[in-house]
Amino acid sequence: MRDRGRSLVDFICPPRVIPRGDRIEAAAEPNGVxxxxxxxxxxxxxxELAIVWNDGSESYLPLExxxxxxxxxxxxxxxxxxxxxERPQVSYTPASYELAGWQLVGGYAVQPRWSDGHGTGIYSYQYLRRLAAAA
Known part of the structure; x- marks a missing residue:
């Protein structure tokens, strides 16, 4: 049974560092497309991870x-x-902030691999844009 006061997105992806705001997954061109x-x-x-977006904008995200x-x-x-x-206690080391690589996931996200071995986070493009806007 779903709590009618919260959206399914709030259950699946609770807000972390960035408050949920306007969706930025699409941009309108002057011709309406x-x-x-x-x-x-x-x-x-x-x-920093530098991202050049297909709308011409650029984002620079500090690795920490x-x-x-x-x-x-x-x-x-x-x-x-x-x-x-329940928020787990996470311990960070200097290697936690070193990016070892990344891979694209589907057509919607990036999955970084960190030097401390962590690599299960999947960052949607929309989430990356929100992080960059708040940085």
Whole structure:
């Protein structure tokens, strides 16, 4: 039975570092055509992940922010059947903020691999845009 006061998204992806706001997954072109916003290029520059989006904008995400905002259940917790989220205690080391690589997931997300071995977080493009807007 679903709690009518909360959306399914709130149960599946409870807010972490960034409050949920307007959706930014699509942008309207001047001719009225809607284009899905996705990365054209991702690069590691120093201690930031640089993203060039297909709408021409650029985002620079500090690696520490990116790791601390990991959306996986191990880092952010997950809701129980009543919707209560138990946040686990996460320990970070210097290797926690070193990006070892990443892979694209489907057509909607990026999955980073960290030097400490963590790699279960899947960051949707929409979530990355919200993180960048708040950085």
């Amino acid at each position: 809607t284009v899905r916003v996705e990365p054209n290029n991702l690069q590691l520059i120093g201690n 922010l990116l790791r601390r905002a990991c959306p996986c259940a191990s880092c952010g917790g997950e809701p129980d059947v009543l919707g209560k989220v």
